Amino acid sequence: MEVNEFKKFEIKSTHLDLKKINDSGQILMGWSELTTGGYHIVSAGKKAVAVQLSDGIELKCKEEDKDFWCHYFDMETDYAAMESKFPEDEFLQKALEFGKGIRILNQNLWEALFSFIVSQNNNIPRITKTIKLIQGDRKTFPTAQELYKDRANLSACGLGYRDKYLIRLLEDLNDGRLKLDFDEDTDKARKQLMSIYGIGLKVANCVLLFGMHKMDCCPVDTWMKKIFENHYGGKAPDWTKDINAGYYQQVTFFYERSGNR
């Protein structure tokens, strides 16, 4: 590893917990825990090492990538300030306390799109395993162009029936029928995403939230349905329509899943 040319930076924050972020379910590729502590992180072809500090993280990366990683960790958003706007809801409050330090990362759009197509009707350990197999020996996750050339090998990675969605996606990108450039307007972007073969409402909302940082998008999956059943009488609570619903979704998802293990 060319860690030698990396420089050390500190990112100060009272709301940045690497382990919780790693376990929160938003990341399906790119993070690997180091035996020495900390994480090796890859996104959009860039690499970094992050180590937890009591008041933030230490980040090792190329000097020119520092701004990229600050954006990746969503340092533009003031999570402390968000606390004053948290809805008054008992279960949500408990989840927010439990999940303090979780942030909504700015993942690469292509990587978020790809991984959340793989995620449908699947479980997280198998999703990450499958994505690692697809990445293979490469140091970073392949671009759509690289993967298109290598598409014959996709089916051997344990994708199940989802391989046809991804092959169609790669073909459409290669032919120029589809571009990874969605409207800034959330509703328009959601329609564009849902017109892609294999993407429905849930995956579209994941891409909007994790790949385009639309914080009001609230993906509803089997765990969210369990939350509605277990804590809200089977109905979606009001906070699912809040402007920060995506953050609340992620935190309650993490809380519910942690409690059930």
Added chain:
DNA sequence: TCCCAGGCATCTG
């Protein structure tokens, strides 16, 4: 053996 996993496309009424 059945059930489930960060669902979706497709068919049926």
Added chain:
DNA sequence: CAGATGCATGGG
């Protein structure tokens, strides 16, 4: 329009 069903794969 809502509701039912099949789908690949692996772990519990």
